[in-house]
Amino acid sequence: MNEELAELVERIRACRLCRDAPANPARPLPHEPRPVVTASSTARILIAGQAPGTRVHATGEPFNDRSGDRLRDWLGVTREEFYNPENFAIAPMGFCFPGQDAKGSDLPPRRECAPAWRADLIAAMPQVELVLAIGLYAQGWHIGDARRVSLTETVADWRAIFMRNEIPRVLPLPHPSWRNTAWLKKNPWFEADLLPVLRREIAMRLDRHA
Template identity: 75%
Template sequence: MDMQDGALAALLEQVRACRLCVEDPEGKPLPHEPRPVVVGSSTARVLIAGQAPGTRVHASGLPFDDRSGDRLRDWLQVDRPTFYDPSRFAIVPMGFCFPGLDAKGGDLPPRRECAPAWRGQLMALMPQIELVLVIGQYAQAWHLGGERSRTLTETVGDWRRLLALPRSPRVLPLPHPSWRNTAWLRKNPWFERDLLPVLREEIRRLISPV
């Protein structure tokens, strides 16, 4: 294990032991014990930046271990063993713990404590990442900043320009693969027609042995 691997492993251990939201006396407590879910890697060239774990992921400790994950793997055209191979994919959500449910039964936004405390450190220790898939508005706000558009639809629709920006790593915006977004996919057929073929080609290239 080289110095980078050791530093990343040590940081991931800290992240998985994180209790910032519990220790914050002014913050709204989680409805459960913290269980940070994150997959770091010193070799993966693709990073998946999602929102936060849902109830099923909180129970299993495995990111995207739900129907959203099934749809995401279909978008990428990879099977479960490939998806969960840390030499191919790093998976770092904006919030590491399940944030709880809102009054309508949907997931609350990612906890605000996670990204400022950990995200910059994690990204710095994964300089080999070449492509970040930013899923949903929170990941897009963090990774795209002022380059994102007013709405998620406009941001994802601007994917060609965003992917071509001279930056490292490159960033490709995606909608959330939740089955609640099925209507969005129907309204925006360009996503499957135009974006997915490019996404799949990028993934094939980046997860192949160097």
């Protein structure tokens, strides 16, 4: 990691915006912030997720849960490959665990985070060639006007989004949460059509054969 990026990551990890100046006082952060981010000066792939969950908050390691197991299976990579910052940068839309609602579901990423940090972080990693935009919030930021009304429509339009003449290229993905198992069953084209392309693009950027 170069010096400029290292300094930015240090400031991100020291950030306490969502604790000290909540955008919505009715939804204070339920714990001490613990920003989770993996930046890289060499990785050609950026994983743009939503926000850490409870286990990730506890361990400080992104996607260190069952969702991460499914995501690694989608990508066709080992844990060692996944956590090697030479391979992947990992930057959720919200760096801290936002808490849960009354039903036990994780809340959306905090609104303070992306406006404060994301543009600078993305600009500091110009070598990124491929962004995996996981979920609506990441797709809204990285796809912009090309995002459709629903997540399903956006992911279904992955070919057009991926083939836009822009660098980095973007592939929209659903969240790998096990809560989305029913979605995967309803949309078999995701595993049949999108995943082979995803794995090929990952393998190519990790300099190995698919």
